Amino acid sequence: EVQLVESGGGLVQPGRSLRLSCAASGFTFDDYAMHWVRQAPGKGLEWVSGISWNSGSIGYADSVKGRFTISRDNAKNSLYLQMNSLRAEDTALYYCAKGLYGAVAVGFDYWGQGTLVTVSS
Amino acid sequence: QSVLTQPPSASGTPGQRVTISCSGSSSNIGSNYVYWYQQLPGTAPKLLIYRNNQRPSGVPDRFSGSKSGTSASLAISGLRSEDEADYYCAAWDDSLSGLYVFGTGTKVTVL
Numbered sequence: 001e002v003q004l005v006e007s008g009g010g011l012v013q014p015g016r017s018l019r020l021s022c023a024a025s026g027f028t029f030d031d032y033a034m035h036w037v038r039q040a041p042g043k044g045l046e047w048v049s050g051i052s053w054n055s056g057s058i059g060y061a062d063s064v065k066g067r068f069t070i071s072r073d074n075a076k077n078s079l080y081l082q083m084n085s086l087r088a089e090d091t092a093l094y095y096c097a098k099g100l101y102g103a104v105a106v107g108f109d110y111w112g113q114g115t116l117v118t119v120s121s
Numbered sequence: 122q123s124v125l126t127q128p129p130s131a132s133g134t135p136g137q138r139v140t141i142s143c144s145g146s147s148s149n150i151g152s153n154y155v156y157w158y159q160q161l162p163g164t165a166p167k168l169l170i171y172r173n174n175q176r177p178s179g180v181p182d183r184f185s186g187s188k189s190g191t192s193a194s195l196a197i198s199g200l201r202s203e204d205e206a207d208y209y210c211a212a213w214d215d216s217l218s219g220l221y222v223f224g225t226g227t228k229v230t231v232l
Contacts, residue, residue: 042157044207047222059220059221061220089128107156109168
């Protein structure tokens with residue numbers, strides 16, 4: 001059974017940093033792209049970032065480019081999102097999602113339950 | 122900021138057919154696969170349709186997807202109370218930076 005468990009969320013002040021993690025199990029992690037998707041309270045879905053199976057291809061939404069960094073450790077079956085210079089508008093539930101294939105430019109078939117990030121002073 | 126446009130709401134009675142539209146452009150729907158996700162209240166999204174019209178195992182054949190040009194649609198036939206949820210279309214966008222874009226979302230209500 002595919003499982004994706006996010007962690008690292010919390011309350012953080014504007015301008016500070018936070019690192020999210022996603023622990024994956026139930027599939028061959030290094031065969032698939034992975035993504036972060038967020039959902040602000042009461043709002044729709046927004047793709048944040050994606051990384052291919054071998055980290056060779058990475059993409060970011062314009063809203064986070066230059067501030068967020070996605071990475072993965074295939075030996076640890078883990079996905080990360082380093083978030084710097086956080087803003088109030090980054091407040092959202094952050095989901096980890098498994099790509100359908102190894103390439104980054106495809107959709108996702110499994111999602112975690114999310115970790116909440118609140119940016120506020 | 123969503124670049125795929127969906128109607129904010131749709132509704133039907135049990136057993137009816139409901140269709141949700143998703144309008145995009147040549148850089149996203151027009152040149153890439155469309156995906157549909159279902160988000161039940163208080164839960165994570167779930168993949169409903171991939172590659173325009175393919176259903177993952179476990180998804181009932183009441184759900185079907187189609188695509189034509191720069192638009193796509195999701196049809197739910199034989200509407201059931203458990204179908205009450207938010208539905209999002211999505212596609213990769215071949216714009217300058219390349220990114221994955223979601224639709225604005227449609228709330229389906231079963232009357």
